[in-house]
Amino acid sequence: MTTLPRMTPDQSAWFAQTFDRLAGNVGQAVLGKQTVVRLALTCMLAEGHLLLEDAPGTGKTMLARAIAASVQGSHNRIQFTPDLLPSDVTGVTIYDQKTGSFDFHPGPVFASILLADEINRASPKTQSSLLEVMEEGRVTVDGVPHSVGRPFMVIATQNPIEQAGTYRLPEAQLDRFLVKTSLGYPDRAATVEILSGSATRDRSAALKPIATTQAVAEMADLAATVHVDNAVLDYVAHLCEQTRAVPEVRLGVSVRGALAMTRCAKVWAAGQGRNYVLPDDVKQLALPVWAHRLVLDPEAEFTGTTAEGVLARVMADVPAPQERAGA
Template identity: 70%
Template sequence: MTITTDQAAWFADSFVTLTDNVGQALLGKAPVIRLALTCLLAEGHLLLEDAPGTGKTALARAMAATVQGSHSRIQFTPDLLPSDITGTTVYDQAQARWEFHKGPIFASIVLADEINRASPKTQSALLEVMEEGHVTVDGTSYDAGRPFMVIATQNPIEQAGTYRLPEAQLDRFLMKTSVGYPDRASAVQVLAGSASPDRARSLQPMISTSAVAEMADLVKANHVDDAVLDYVQRLTEATRDDSDTTLGVSTRGSISMVRAARVWAAARGRNYVLPDDIKELALPVWGHRIIMSPEAEFAGATTAAVVARVLDRVEAPMLRGAGV
């Protein structure tokens, strides 16, 4: 049963409240904040890639401060080990038994700062928990709880001392986006408050973890017409068939799009998804999942160009009576 118009309106009001709260710490970046909150409520993970000093960590900290749950920060470095993330089993001599000591991955919102500075082996420690919501250590699984969101930041891969994220890990992120530099007016406000640059510290929690889970469960019932599902699949196939790509959008990527679109539509106060929602989310949800051919990459082709091309080529459906 689809959500009602009243439920969609309530969802949209709550979404605006959360956006405004995070926006107090990250000025002039409402579009990026909406994408981040969409990830949270779609129970996905967010990858932020941008130059140093643009506010990637500030966004993650503001998101964590907005949710009244547990938060952790992992600073990724070349010497970080997988057990430093997941935790380890330690023998308790007093109790004469082995005990699992949880790592920082066990939190509602986890900030994985500069994730591409750790080795691929350490990065792979996130694969299971990001996909399945639990960690397996010594044959025993431990639930990460709900909500669980990883917000990872990385600097461009051309910088020294970084590693390219494996394709399998990139596919675990629901979205990838960048914060970018603020506009002039927002930058002046930031400079005016430079005596206390960490605005996230002053934020008050606006939503409990149980409420986040309830909103996530509610939006799963947002209506997606079969014509929209067919549109998503045709777009997916077009990315695979594009001459510039070696690897197109996976089935996981298609599922991620539908999950994100349900939240995106509800955040606009609608209890149904439109093709325009798919178009607006195409680049952040799919851009990082497309692998360019070496020839195309050498020629300067980009995943953004591929996404724009398939959106132009694949005809969107005309929906009648949407949400009825």
């Protein structure tokens, strides 16, 4: 097994400084939501995808545009509807009579940041067209693979209020979202600031890039070298096992979920200037990384059991490690 070099203190300091500048830049467009902004950036640098379950008008599109502008990346938006076809997402191969060959016309999925708006309004077939690109960073059309490049992040949204004409996301697809969170409404001070700048319709348009897409890819590679002690890995594994043992849970956190936590925790730690992961990083990320992966028993759900409540109980029952493995 190849051992990656560990991130040095100087590298972790540079990473945290760049991360803070990116978060501050995005925060100029998405006011009063620093925690969500940092989660979104963590998701991007962990090379994962973000699911936002929120009411309309909370700034989801603004978040996607602001992240793309901050990393000198491209941004596309797809409005998911029941009649949307998979080829409308991935692209299509068209026969060119002049050249006598087939040419690939890329779809909107070929962007640094893809906003999949109201993803649960499309048919399961169209939803599944995103599975390959979310997992492998490429789409295959007519047997030919096409890479979407790095960085690549899907920010998908779904409206929890209006369920008429929607298709529930299957658990297999939910499991492929690294983080699920919500922006929510801004507080009063942030709302006043938004209203005072109402003449500016798109705050993200004025943002200057902080890093190039190449630098973001390098940051993602660097985050992978953050050290995770075996005691912390055992803590993550223990938590996952406990979620599967809760009687109210039909399906607990999978191995993919445990890997997702490890990837997120590395970026989260580096964003705070550390080249090692603490148990507190796992605790802070447990809800956004794991809550959407739990499948509850319908009867338990009917009586008021929630994924958040289950995770809170599991976190309270499993003691966090106090020292390094073998120490």
